[in-house]
Amino acid sequence: MKRGFLGHCPACDKGRLFGRFLKVAPQCEVCGTEFHHHRADDLPPYIVIFIVGHLIGYGILMTETRMEMPMWAHLAIWPALTLGLCLALLQPVKGAVVGLQYALGMHGFGAARAKKTS
Numbered sequence: 521m522k523r524g525f526l527g528h529c530p531a532c533d534k535g536r537l538f539g540r541f542l543k544v545a546p547q548c549e550v551c552g553t554e555f556h557h558h559r560a561d562d563l564p565p566y567i568v569i570f571i572v573g574h575l576i577g578y579g580i581l582m583t584e585t586r587m588e589m590p591m592w593a594h595l596a597i598w599p600a601l602t603l604g605l606c607l608a609l610l611q612p613v614k615g616a617v618v619g620l621q622y623a624l625g626m627h628g629f630g631a632a633r634a635k636k637t638s
């Protein structure tokens with residue numbers, strides 16, 4: 521999961537996991553491990569919404585209870601921070617989900633690993 525979080529191949533840690541921003545490469549360019557059978561689906565955005573929602577919600581509550589901030593400042597800070605955090609977390613979280621699927625041998629990763637070792 522850590523290798524995937526950093527955007528590296530979960531098998532060798534040298535190749536790149538992503539071809540584009542959220543597009544997982546079909547296979548590792550270094551060790552040839554296939555990634556095309558991953559099924560991250562909706563789990564990465566769900567996890568990102570869960571994390572960012574808690575951070576932003578806590579931040580809004582704390583600023584409202586501890587200081588007086590004008591409404592224009594709220595409208596300037598929180599939507600931009602939400603968007604920035606979501607974009608920053610989406611690729612690492614998706615990489616971690618693909619890494620988890622690789623570690624658990626889910627969705628063809630187990631068969632591919634068994635074929636590779638035999």
Ligand SMILES: [Zn+2]
Binds near residue numbers: 529548550551
């Ligand atoms: Zn690799």
